[in-house]
Amino acid sequence: MFKKLVKSGVIGVALLFMATLAPSAAAEDEVKAADEVKAVVEIDLKNPPLPKTLEEKATRIELLSKQKFKDAQTCVGCHDEQYEYPVFALFKTKHAVVADPRSPMANQQCESCHGPGTMHVKAKKQGKRSGTIINFGKKSWTPVKQQNDMCLACHQTHERIEWRGSKHDFNGLACTSCHKIHVARDPILDREQQARVCANCHVDKQAKFFQLSHHPVREGQMACSECHNVHGEDGSGLMVKANTRAKCVSCHAEKRGPFLWEHAPAAEDCTLCHDPHGSNQPALLKKRAPQLCQECHDPAGHPGGSYGGASLAAGSFYLQAKGCTNCHSAVHGSNHPAGMTLLR
Ligand code: HEC
Ligand code: HEC
Ligand code: HEC
Ligand code: HEC
Ligand code: HEC
Ligand code: HEC
Numbered sequence: 001m002f003k004k005l006v007k008s009g010v011i012g013v014a015l016l017f018m019a020t021l022a023p024s025a026a027a028e029d030e031v032k033a034a035d036e037v038k039a040v041v042e043i044d045l046k047n048p049p050l051p052k053t054l055e056e057k058a059t060r061i062e063l064l065s066k067q068k069f070k071d072a073q074t075c076v077g078c079h080d081e082q083y084e085y086p087v088f089a090l091f092k093t094k095h096a097v098v099a100d101p102r103s104p105m106a107n108q109q110c111e112s113c114h115g116p117g118t119m120h121v122k123a124k125k126q127g128k129r130s131g132t133i134i135n136f137g138k139k140s141w142t143p144v145k146q147q148n149d150m151c152l153a154c155h156q157t158h159e160r161i162e163w164r165g166s167k168h169d170f171n172g173l174a175c176t177s178c179h180k181i182h183v184a185r186d187p188i189l190d191r192e193q194q195a196r197v198c199a200n201c202h203v204d205k206q207a208k209f210f211q212l213s214h215h216p217v218r219e220g221q222m223a224c225s226e227c228h229n230v231h232g233e234d235g236s237g238l239m240v241k242a243n244t245r246a247k248c249v250s251c252h253a254e255k256r257g258p259f260l261w262e263h264a265p266a267a268e269d270c271t272l273c274h275d276p277h278g279s280n281q282p283a284l285l286k287k288r289a290p291q292l293c294q295e296c297h298d299p300a301g302h303p304g305g306s307y308g309g310a311s312l313a314a315g316s317f318y319l320q321a322k323g324c325t326n327c328h329s330a331v332h333g334s335n336h337p338a339g340m341t342l343l344r
């Protein structure tokens with residue numbers, strides 16, 4: 001198995017690179033056992049001299065191209081750790097798992113993403129400015145659609161089936177507006193770091209998580225992507241589940257129901273009363289009772305007489321301590337036989 005991997009060349013470099021980071025005698029032995037890789041060792045990739053000119057780099061490429069390596073090998077001859085933009089961290093990611101037949105390194109290697117590189121290599125060997133290649137990111141000349149197509153060629157699966165035409169696609173985001181490829185661990189896939197990436201564009205939402213009551217996103221216990229499917233929508237607002245309520249009760253199961261006595265808004269949409277991102281009212285409430293309740297319930301509608309003789313004008317018994325929920329505690333719905341008015 002190992003031999004087979006080494007044959008594909010790039011894993012050899014990957015291993016060497018790993019070995020540089022964490023010297024392991026066993027790994028080195030194995031690597032040395034492979035003839036092809038030995039040749040690379042001779043030009044000392046483990047401690048590569050800094051090529052100062054393009055010619056020097058080209059020489060290295062010549063050396064490398066005499067070996068039977070191709071693709072990635074050619075590229076990393078110039079784009080090594082000394083290059084202004086180090087790329088080797090890629091070899092620590094899933095994209096470099098040669099044993100996975102779907103991965104770039106098992107296919108066209110660097111060219112799986114950057115497209116055909118022959119013209120590029122030729123031009124750069126001659127020190128020319130021409131010979132650009134598909135590149136990613138804001139400064140790239142490659143149109144966003146083409147950038148995304150390179151990724152979608154492999155990734156238009158699962159939730160990304162709905163990427164095209166989604167809010168993010170429509171607004172011209174590239175996959176690389178959020179994802180980093182040449183890093184060992186993409187920050188956006190890390191719960192603790194994800195929100196910061198989103199905050200590059202959604203500062204207002206990040207600010208909400210600093211309010212008194214908030215979901216523990218800032219604390220790194222929850223990610224934006226636990227509520228949002230950022231790749232495409234199957235409901236409103238890029239939500240993960242088809243509707244907001246389904247998403248909320250997937251964690252807050254006790255609010256799911258069904259209830260004997262439902263409270264209509266709670267059965268419909270939790271965000272009628274709660275702001276999912278944060279609030280300075282307790283329990284993520286958009287407003288406090290009684291204002292919250294009176295958005296829908298006519299103050300005059302509360303049964304007068306029996307509790308204080310007045311309707312819900314100022315000073316009413318029902319408004320004491322702003323406490324609609326002091327009595328109507330089952331505001332999410334009640335299973336008590338006598339819970340029709342959500343009192344228990
Ligand atoms: C899975 C797709 C993918 C693969 C495979 C890949 N790259 Fe990249 N590359 C990117 C993306 C995306 C960027 C933009 C920066 C980032 O997101 O990390 C990039 C940036 C670069 C840059 C920096 C260009 C600049 O802006 O100066 C170089 C150089 C580069 N890659 C070389 C390589 C080499 C060499 C290989 C093979 C060892 C390789 N890439 C494999 C996706 C890929
Ligand atoms: C002979 C050396 C050499 C080889 C081989 C080489 N590159 Fe480059 N590459 C360069 C130089 C130099 C630049 C910087 C161009 C500039 O800044 O004007 C560059 C730039 C890039 C960029 C930034 C986009 C651009 O067009 O400027 C990417 C991406 C890239 N190379 C990927 C690759 C990939 C993938 C391979 C393998 C197919 C590869 N390179 C092979 C020298 C090389
Ligand atoms: C040749 C196919 C191919 C291309 C092109 C490709 N990927 Fe991947 N990508 C994969 C495979 C295979 C995996 C591993 C999937 C798995 O293990 O389930 C992967 C994994 C990922 C992951 C998850 C990484 C992790 O650690 O879980 C991200 C994010 C990703 N790719 C983004 C991108 C982006 C962005 C691009 C375009 C710049 C891209 N990919 C291009 C094949 C590809
Ligand atoms: C708005 C930011 C954003 C954009 C744009 C984006 N992604 Fe993602 N991506 C994420 C987040 C957040 C996750 C982790 C949560 C998840 O799986 O939904 C992720 C996860 C992934 C994964 C790994 C999923 C897994 O199961 O491990 C792949 C693959 C991926 N994205 C590919 C892409 C591709 C391809 C594009 C471009 C078409 C893209 N992404 C655009 C934010 C983004
Ligand atoms: C607890 C679930 C949840 C979490 C966590 C969450 N959101 Fe939301 N988000 C929602 C719901 C529900 C809506 C739609 C209702 C609304 O507009 O308030 C929404 C709406 C949005 C909107 C569009 C609404 C608008 O005002 O235009 C953006 C942008 C957004 N969220 C970004 C984020 C970001 C960024 C994070 C992480 C820092 C995040 N969300 C975390 C549930 C969540
Ligand atoms: C590069 C900028 C950028 C990044 C990074 C980004 N977004 Fe967005 N997002 C946008 C833009 C632009 C819109 C469209 C805004 C609009 O229509 O008002 C949007 C819209 C949204 C919406 C609302 C969708 C709707 O239907 O109204 C949600 C939810 C959202 N983003 C979540 C996220 C999350 C979660 C992340 C991080 C994982 C993220 N975004 C990262 C730019 C970004």
Ligand code: HEC
Pocket residue numbers: 212213214215216222226227244247248249250251252270271274276282283284285
């Ligand atoms: C991924 C799981 C998850 C999802 C989805 C989720 N929540 Fe939460 N929710 C939590 C956690 C965790 C807490 C914090 C509990 C704690 O601090 O004890 C919380 C707390 C709350 C609180 C109490 C906050 C406080 O300050 O007391 C409310 C209200 C709430 N969530 C409403 C919602 C609503 C509405 C939705 C849907 C938009 C939702 N949640 C979706 C996990 C989730």
Ligand code: HEC
Pocket residue numbers: 245248249252255256263265266267269270271272273274283285289325331332
């Ligand atoms: C009619 C307004 C309203 C709606 C709709 C609503 N809630 Fe609430 N929710 C409240 C009020 C008021 C409180 C504070 C209760 C208190 O003061 O004891 C609260 C508290 C909470 C709490 C924290 C305290 C607790 O009881 O655990 C969670 C979690 C919560 N709601 C989740 C949800 C979910 C999930 C939904 C959607 C199924 C939802 N809420 C719909 C008004 C509402």
Ligand code: HEC
Pocket residue numbers: 263264265272273289292293294295296297324325328331340341342343
């Ligand atoms: C978004 C609108 C809305 C909000 C906000 C709201 N409710 Fe309701 N509530 C309703 C609707 C609609 C009904 C069903 C009325 C019906 O069936 O006649 C209802 C029913 C009730 C009932 C049962 C009444 C009956 O006749 O069966 C009580 C009690 C109640 N709400 C209390 C509250 C309290 C307390 C609050 C504040 C914490 C509140 N509501 C917030 C819309 C709302």
Ligand code: HEC
Pocket residue numbers: 289290293294297301302303307312317318319320323324325326327328341343
């Ligand atoms: C002191 C306890 C108490 C407080 C405080 C209270 N209620 Fe009630 N509420 C009741 C009782 C008891 C009933 C049932 C009356 C009946 O069955 O005749 C009721 C009935 C209701 C009903 C359904 C009956 C109707 O026809 O209107 C609604 C709606 C309602 N309350 C809303 C509210 C709102 C909104 C507040 C806060 C402004 C509030 N209540 C404060 C005890 C209270």
